[in-house]
Amino acid sequence: xxxxxxxxxxxxxxxxxxxxxxxxxxxxxxxxxxxxxxxxxxxxxxxxxxxxxxxxxxxxxxxxxxxxxxxxxxxxxxxxxxxxxxxxxxxxxxxxxxxxxxxxxxxxxxxxxxxxxxxxxxxxxxxxxxxxxxxxxxxxxxxxxxxxxxxxxxxxxxxxxxxxxxxxxxxxxxxxxxxxxxxxxxxxxxxxxxxxxxxxxxxxxxxxxxxxxxxxxxxxxxxxxxxxxxxxxxxxxxxxxxxxxxxxxxxxxxxxxxxxxxxxxxxxxxxxxxxxxxxxxxxxxxxxxxxxxxxxxxxxxxxxxxxxxxxxxxxxxxxxxxx
Amino acid sequence: xxxxxxxxxxxxxxxxxxxxxxxxxxxxxxxxxxxxxxxxxxxxxxxxxxxxxxxxxxxxxxxxxxxxxxxxxxxxxxxxxxxxxxxxxxxxxxxxxxxxxxxxxxxxxxxxxxxxxxxxxxxxxxxxxxxxxxxxxxxxxxxxxxxxxxxxxxxxxxxxxxxxxxxxxxxxxxxxxxxxxxxxxxxxxxxxxxxxxxxxxxxxxxxxxxxxxxxxxxxxxxxxxxxxxxxxxxxxxxxxxxxxxxxxxxxxxxxxxxxxxxxxxxxxxxxxxxxxxxxxxxxxxxxxxxxxxxxxxxxxxxxxxxxxxxxxxxxxxxxxxxx
Numbered sequence: 001x002x003x004x005x006x007x008x009x010x011x012x013x014x015x016x017x018x019x020x021x022x023x024x025x026x027x028x029x030x031x032x033x034x035x036x037x038x039x040x041x042x043x044x045x046x047x048x049x050x051x052x053x054x055x056x057x058x059x060x061x062x063x064x065x066x067x068x069x070x071x072x073x074x075x076x077x078x079x080x081x082x083x084x085x086x087x088x089x090x091x092x093x094x095x096x097x098x099x100x101x102x103x104x105x106x107x108x109x110x111x112x113x114x115x116x117x118x119x120x121x122x123x124x125x126x127x128x129x130x131x132x133x134x135x136x137x138x139x140x141x142x143x144x145x146x147x148x149x150x151x152x153x154x155x156x157x158x159x160x161x162x163x164x165x166x167x168x169x170x171x172x173x174x175x176x177x178x179x180x181x182x183x184x185x186x187x188x189x190x191x192x193x194x195x196x197x198x199x200x201x202x203x204x205x206x207x208x209x210x211x212x213x214x215x216x217x218x219x220x221x222x223x224x225x226x227x228x229x230x231x232x233x234x235x236x237x238x239x240x241x242x243x244x245x246x247x248x249x250x251x252x253x254x255x256x257x258x259x260x261x262x263x264x265x266x267x268x269x270x271x272x273x274x275x276x277x278x279x280x281x282x283x284x285x286x287x288x289x290x291x292x293x294x295x296x297x298x299x300x301x302x303x304x305x306x307x308x309x310x311x312x313x314x315x316x317x318x319x320x321x322x323x
Numbered sequence: 324x325x326x327x328x329x330x331x332x333x334x335x336x337x338x339x340x341x342x343x344x345x346x347x348x349x350x351x352x353x354x355x356x357x358x359x360x361x362x363x364x365x366x367x368x369x370x371x372x373x374x375x376x377x378x379x380x381x382x383x384x385x386x387x388x389x390x391x392x393x394x395x396x397x398x399x400x401x402x403x404x405x406x407x408x409x410x411x412x413x414x415x416x417x418x419x420x421x422x423x424x425x426x427x428x429x430x431x432x433x434x435x436x437x438x439x440x441x442x443x444x445x446x447x448x449x450x451x452x453x454x455x456x457x458x459x460x461x462x463x464x465x466x467x468x469x470x471x472x473x474x475x476x477x478x479x480x481x482x483x484x485x486x487x488x489x490x491x492x493x494x495x496x497x498x499x500x501x502x503x504x505x506x507x508x509x510x511x512x513x514x515x516x517x518x519x520x521x522x523x524x525x526x527x528x529x530x531x532x533x534x535x536x537x538x539x540x541x542x543x544x545x546x547x548x549x550x551x552x553x554x555x556x557x558x559x560x561x562x563x564x565x566x567x568x569x570x571x572x573x574x575x576x577x578x579x580x581x582x583x584x585x586x587x588x589x590x591x592x593x594x595x596x597x598x599x600x601x602x603x604x605x606x607x608x609x610x611x612x613x614x615x616x617x618x619x620x621x622x623x624x625x626x627x628x629x630x631x632x633x634x635x636x637x638x639x640x641x642x643x644x645x646x
Contacts, residue, residue, distance in 0.1 A: 134481050148581070150471075150478045150485075157583025158457050159619030162473075167613035168580050172573065179614055250495065257491050258471070258578055260480025290490035291502055296482030 001064045003321070007108070008314030009048060009071040010118070013037070013089035016048060018055065019310035023067060023321065025126040027307065031055060041091035045098055049105040068109030069102065070316030072118025072309050077160065079113065109320040115309065116163065117154055120147025122312025123265045127303040132262040136255055137302070138165050140248075140270035144186040144193075150259060165255065166190070170247045188247040191270050194223035198240045209236035227273040241273075242280060249284020256297045257290045267302030274301065324387040326644070330431070331637030332371060332394040333438070336360070336412035339371060341378065342633035346390060346644065348449040350630065354378060364414035368421055372428040391432030392425065393639030395441025395632050400483065402436065432643040438632065439486065440477055442625075443470025445635025446588045450626040455585040459578055460625070461488050463571075463593035467509040467516075473582060488578065489513070493570045511570040514593050517546035521563045532559035550596040564596075565603060572607020579620045580613045590625030597624065 003023075010017040013035060020029040033051050036043040048071075056063060075087025082099025084092060102110045113121075120137035129135035133152035139145050144166030148155040155162040166186035167179055174183030175196060187193045202215045211229045214221055229237035252264050271277065282299050289297065304311055326346075333340040336358060343352040356374050359366040371394075379386060398410025405422025407415060425433045436444075443460035452458035456475035462468050467489030471478040478485040489509035490502055497506025498519060510516045525538045534552045537544055552560035575587050594600065605622050612620065627634055 132481070134478075148473075150473055150480075151476045153474045153476070155457075155473045155478075155582060157473075157616075157620075158455070158585040159583055159615055161583040161613060161615045161619065162581070164580055164583070164613055164616070167616075168577050169573070169611045172611070181611065181613070184613075250492070254491050254577055255581055257487055258485070258581055259478060260482055260484040260487070262481040288492045288495070288504065290484060290487055290504070290507075292482055292484045293480075293487070293490075296480075296484065 001062060003065055003067045005061070005065050006067050006314035006317045007052060007069040008310035008312070008317070009052075009069060010115070010309030010313055011035070011044070011048070011071055011073045011090070012115070012309075013074065016044070016051070017306075017310050018051060019307070019314060020055075020059075020061070021311065021314045023318070025311060025315065027311070029055070029059065030310070035090065037089075037091040040093065041087075041096075044090060044092075045096065045101050049102055052106055052108075063107060066108050068111065068317035068320035069106065070118075070313040071098075071110070071112040072115040072313040072316075073098070073112055074115055077112055077114050079111070082110070082112070084112075109317065111316050111319055112313075113154070113316055114160070116145035117147040117156070118312040118316065119267060119308040120163065120265075120312065121149060121154060121315045122304055122308040122310075123267060123302050124149045125315045126311050127308060128265040128300040129263050134259070134261040135263050135265060136163075136259055136261045137265045137267060138252065139268035140189055140191070140266065141268040142191055144190045144268075148259060148261075150261070165251065168251050168254065170251050185247060185251045189244055189251075189270070191223040194226050194240065194244055194270065195221055197243055198226050198237070201236055201240050201243070205236050205239075207235060210234050211237040211240070223270050224272070227277065231276055241277070245277060245280035246284050249281045249286075250288050252281065252299060253285045253288030256285070256293045260293050261297055264297060264299050265302050266299065267308060271301055324385060326388055326390045328384070328388050329390050329637035329640045330375060330392040331633035331635070331640070332375075332392060333441070333632030333636055334358070334367070334371070334394055334396045334413070335438070335632075336397065339367070339374070340629075340633050341374060342630070342637060343378075343382075343384070344634065344637045346641070348634060348638065350634070352378070352382065353633070358413065360412075360414040363416065364410070364419075367413060367415075368419065368424050372425055375429055386430060389431050391434065391640035391643035392429065393441075393636040394421075394433070394435040395438040395636040395639075396421070396435055397438055400435055400437050402434070402479075402483075405433070405435070407435070432640065434639050434642055435636075436477070436639055437483070439468035440470040440479070441635040441639065442590060442631040443486065443635065444472060444477060444638045445627055445631040445633075446590060446625050447472045448638045449634050450631060451588040451623040452586050457582070457584040458586050458588060459486075459582055459584045460588045460590060461575065462591035463512055463514070463589065464591040465514055467513045467591075471582060471584075473584070488574065491574050491577065493574050508570060508574045512567055512574075512593070514546040517549050517563065517567050517593065518544055520566055521549050521560070524559055524563050524566070528559050528562075530558060533557050534560045534563070546593050547595070550600065554599055564600070568600060568603035569607050572604045572609075573611050575604065575622060576608045576611030579608070579616045583616050584620055587620060587622050588625050589622065590631060594624055
């Protein structure tokens with residue numbers, strides 16, 4: 001029987017998302033289960049196995065048709081050994097032998113990568129990247145991560161740190177980062193970074209602003225609130241977004257000058273601010289991009305939303321397609 | 324007869340360098356001819372053809388043993404069409420059909436790339452890159468260029484501008500660059516950039532300094548003189564080198580964080596300043612590199628000197644090795 005199905009698993013700190021796709025990347029079936037991080041996350045891999053086996057039985061899908069399972073995961077992935085460690089939001093502190101367990105208990109091929117690379121390949125294959133062989137992806141969430149596809153291949157580098165855009169220093173001597181350096185992109189363009197900027201700007205601002213009033217009042221302020229207020233014309237909120245867009249424009253221009261991808265795709269929760277954000281980022285990017293890059297590389301918003309994870313994960317399993 | 328020889332051609336504005344190498348990259352024969360840029364550079368390609376044909380005849384080297392010819396060239400290379408244009412130091416203003424002419428008149432396979440990519444692959448294959456599949460190369464000459472090898476392949480990007488490290492903006496609002504932007508790396512770390520920094524620093528410096536005396540006196544000052552004076556303890560020259568090393572450390576850290584290569588190799592005329600420069604660059608790089616990059620990526624000086632060009636060019640012709 002011809003193998004024509006891929007399984008994608010997007011393992012997150014609260015939910016595990018699953019999908020069955022055709023080998024051309026069309027989602028045919030989606031489901032999810034909550035992530036049980038109790039007992040040092042020891043239930044996670046068995047839950048994944050049970051969920052896949054149960055679904056294949058339910059669908060009466062012949063296992064001979066499955067090319068393989070791909071998974072995106074938090075933490076540090078050792079692709080050679082098929083292990084994950086230091087995935088703190090899964091309570092995985094020790095090395096987890098994920099591949100061996102899943103392969104053994106499902107009888108299916110299994111491969112994985114970190115969640116940022118996984119989302120990057122999803123957007124490159126079926127999203128804003130339009131299957132171009134040269135795409136860079138930057139994700140703005142709680143932190144800032146990303147992935148690079150060059151010549152049709154993921155650029156992982158010598159230690160898997162390729163595409164760690166969040167730790168490009170964009171403001172020497174700037175905000176202290178969790179990594180120990182100062183002025184990393186993540187400190188300005190993640191959801192928490194935007195709020196940090198808002199607090200600093202509010203301290204120095206004396207004019208009228210709902211954002212300032214909320215911060216002074218001790219209300220909870222999220223990056224979404226900052227963007228919504230900016231769209232509504234709040235002066236201070238716009239100053240914050242302009243600063244954030246400056247850093248993001250500067251950083252994406254640097255990576256465009258280095259890689260000259262067809263597309264730099266901006267995803268993650270913060271990118272939900274949409275064209276309002278993208279236009280401001282583009283204006284800054286244009287100032288810092290090299291002329292031939294300016295005319296050949298394009299900035300875009302991610303297109304797959306929540307599905308980037310499972311699609312990208314499934315895409316990883318294309319390595320099992322017999323040539 | 325088994326094909327086991329590569330020919331490398333390093334086309335420059337003053338000299339065309341040639342070499343015949345084994346398929347494992349050992350140089351067996353080297354020669355060069357002056358570059359005749361008269362008559363819109365129309366003699367250059369015929370000179371290359373004649374020189375290769377004459378040398379093969381002289382050596383009585385069987386053409387069946389030649390895998391192919393690779394060439395590194397200035398200007399904008401269209402690899403698909405085998406053409407070059409806008410190579411101003413060759414007087415090539417119009418499109419030159421280089422590949423077709425050379426293939427036809429030598430009967431040998433021919434491929435080419437720009438000179439920075441060519442030197443990059445030379446250093447990656449046989450130089451400081453130790454044949455690692457992930458190497459970035461930055462060359463500090465009259466300008467600043469470079470090349471990226473990731474997953475064993477050259478990263479050219481969508482328009483061939485991949486690896487254009489010289490136009491990363493390292494000082495927003497800084498020195499005006501020939502590209503129209505402000506604050507490009509090239510304006511601080513090329514030979515001319517170092518001299519520009521020296522003039523600016525000298526204007527503001529009142530203390531004792533041979534460098535300042537030379538500049539005030541209207542003596543010709545080169546980047547080599549700045550480095551030599553710095554090594555000799557000249558205060559102002561050291562300030563200049565420190566600033567240049569800051570920018571180079573910052574930029575190489577950014578590209579290390581993006582690509583996580585095994586080696587960032589620093590070459591070109593300015594890199595002749597050696598460990599004196601490298602140590603200062605490393606000190607800055609360490610400040611801006613992400614922790615996992617700091618422990619896995621290494622900065623190194625180029626190892627091949629003038630031979631990087633011909634070795635890299637020859638390496639391009641490895642694409643003709645039959646698998």
